[in-house]
Amino acid sequence: MSASVLELHGVHKLFGDNHVLRGVDLTVASHEVVVVIGASGSGKSTLMRTINLIERVDDGRILLSGDDITAPDVDVDKVRARIGVVFQHFNLFPHMRVIDNVTLAARKVHGIEASVAREKAVGLLSTFGLAEKVDDYPDRLSGGQQQRVAIVRAIMTDPELLLLDEITSALDPMLVGEVLDLVRDLKAQGSTMLMATHEMSFARSVADRIVFMHGGRPLEVGPPEQIFEDPQHPETREFLARLTHR
Template identity: 70%
Template sequence: MSVLDVRAVRKAFGDHVVLDGIDLDIAKHEVVVLIGASGSGKSTLLRTINLIERVDDGQILLNGDDLTDPTIDQDSARSRIGVVFQHFNLFPHLRVIDNVTLAARKVHGMPKAEAYARGTELLEQLGLGAKAREFPDRLSGGQQQRVAIVRAVMTDPELLLLDEITSALDPQLVGEVLDLVRVLRDRGSTMLMATHEMSFAREVADRIVFMKGGKIVEQGTPAQMFDAPQKPETIAFLERERRGGAL
């Protein structure tokens, strides 16, 4: 059974179709990277999986459970998925350790002492132990985004969604965030990630999925997609990325 199974998902805003019959499955421990121009549907797909947007048609299954069932407990479903967006969304009045452990304590009911112990261990493992007692405004943008990622994996989510997590960062801070994603990949996290960082996508992904106009145009291994793409739309997109220096 796939961790994630997206079946014929359609989503429109008015007359504008944003997702047009998306079929996608992700196996346990697999890292799938979505690429494509802005407006291709990558972020909307992630938002439907996390139930921020409701689909108009189709199904989204998480380990066999239908997230598109209108009777589903949405909060319970969301608690099984870790999400990191472009902006860090840390609570400025809470120290790093409290930001990291908040959902574990309030949503998952983890005892405070256990949550703090696990949060401290994760921060130390992922190079942020010295920042546990700091407030977010004392951290760099890259450090804040890394804290947001630690918060997302704090409860061992079944699926981790990463949506353009480096796009709001200065270029010199991008590397430290991507280093953390590499660590999570090596730890066996199941991830679906949208990114414009083509060289990183090539390195970290098990599978690359190219989207255009709300459709999946082509998918394959990084070698297949970057070195021998088959579809004219994929070839044209990657050529633009190469001219722009992204590849």
């Protein structure tokens, strides 16, 4: 059994003629934070969606803590229960209070008693400065607060892996900080995370490893210092130059 939480071996994904992922190999070790960067259309989001089995891979294999989750007879609900996902547009359920959003999976999927789930949820929400919002509906919250609730919802069931897909892209710049601080806290607590982002300074400070996606493949992988200060590929250099000198 490997110590990797996530392993991708030669993952391909095609949408009709569009070959989006062209053989992705990638591992995320336990307690590691891997940040995926790359231009729009480089396959970052598709990569995230294949790992959560929202998109079926057209070739290759994905292992979650050693289990092949791309096997044809795998129970997708069980796999998804082991992975936490946070989306760009929060995707909170507007007809439920914050507390019900956060405890839904714990109660209905993991069979945790409502009172126990509530206690844990209130604890987590308080830790992240949302104690007063417990019984509010999502539309009473700012974007930053909503996204923090969405993160709490994702970590509520202690997933083995957390997928964060451009979670600050839909936020007001003033609100980005509070969400990123939360992600830093999660890293400090030892969460295993794979995140796609356009926030380069954040990527640099929080990532253990950076993956630069280009043309449907991880073109360059390495520690943040190396990727940002001494990129090996001209495409990586060009991408970073465009982002920093606009």
